[in-house]
Amino acid sequence: MAHGNDSKEKVVYVGDSRIIKRNHPNIPSDYSAYPGKSEAFIPNFLLKEWMVGAVVLVGFLFLVIAHPSPLGYPADPSNTAFIPMPDWYFLFMYQLLKYDYLAGDYVVLGTVVIPGIAFTALMLVPFLDTVKERRFYKRPIPSTLMLLFLAACVYLTWVSWDHYTHEMEAKGLIPEHIERAEKLAEGKEVPKSGGQEDEAVAIVDKDAEGFSIYKQSTCVTCHANDLTGTPNFAPTLRGIGDKYTKEEIVKIMKEGTENGNMAAQWDDNIAQKGLTDEQLDGLAEWLASQKAEVE
The missing domain is CATH 1.10.760.10 (Cytochrome c-like domain)
Structure with missing residues (x-):
């Protein structure tokens, strides 16, 4: 170490107190040159998606625990009054198969051809619709197809459920899962198969x-x-x-x-x-x- 102001005096360092300067500022990368990108996919975007997915899963589990799946009576093939109904998200397909031109001799058209066309079109959308425009009114063909599909699903679902409720009322029947829940709530024994x-x-x-x-x-x-x-x-x-x-x-x-x-x-x-x-x-x-x- 040095003593005084003599510039020729030898300087001896005790240890190394010099700090290396880092030239890596903590500034996120600029993705402005990439349309639609704002951050790195891995790990930034993916981590946020996992967190959102975990929250949704926990909420879904609480919903399942709070509202158990409604169950009817055990299956009985001799019950000719039972009206089978699929889950709500299949009601539009259920109603579609009630029409004469998609049932009977043409049932393959309603069960294979039409669903196959819809599924294939969905798979091909990323390859057919390559327009960079994100506003739906600037993409008339895919937007029109999407709106028609949603309108058809909503209409067919509503018609199917409306027909089911009227049929139950006409026969004076109560849906099995509702009758079962009412009897359980009243403490009554639920009928077996x-x-x-x-x-x-x-x-x-x-x-x-x-x-x-x-x-x-x-x-x-x-x-x-x-x-x-x-x-x-x-x-x-x-x-x-x-x-x-x-x-x-x-x-x-x-x-x-x-x-x-x-x-x-x-x-x-x-x-x-x-x-x-x-x-x-x-x-x-x-x-x-x-x-x-x-x-």
Whole structure:
């Protein structure tokens, strides 16, 4: 180290206190020369996308936990009243296949050709629409196709749902997932597959003549051979004697139910099944004996 102001004096450094100057300022790169770019894709842009995706995923998980997927009853092929419906995002395709020119002999057109054309067009958009203009009104062809596709999806979805709700109202039915949710909320037991509401209720007097008459009647069509009924269509007849007397059952067989869910069956059984009034009277008596607890 130096002493005094003598310029010829030898200078000895103790350690190296010199700091190397860095010529790398913390200024982001300029992407103004690249249209549409403002930052590096990796890692700047990609990191932000991952963060947004993580937030959306957490929100989606909370939504799934708060609102479980609505479920109907277990599948039952014997339930002829059930109206199958796809998820809402497939309703437009479901409605499309209802039209005569896209169903029946032309079903391949509605299931393969049209969806194939739409999917192929979507895949080819980046190659066909190479215009650098970003404003939609400056790109008439792709913008028009997009608006027509959205309008068709919205219209077909609305028509499909409107037709479904009117069909349910006309038949006096409640969608299975809604009925199931209402019964669960009320603390009631949800019917199981085949309409069996209470496995503990057995058929009373299976060897009686009334059971053989029942198997010959039109009742079997809706209420099944084992009296378990059909979910959301025909109730179980096991334990029916706890709800109705013989006279009330005869009245239902002759006049149908008050809510219109069941039409009169007395005359049909005589005309179509060849049963007599005496046999139907015996059937009503046998049904009235079907009780959960036999006295």
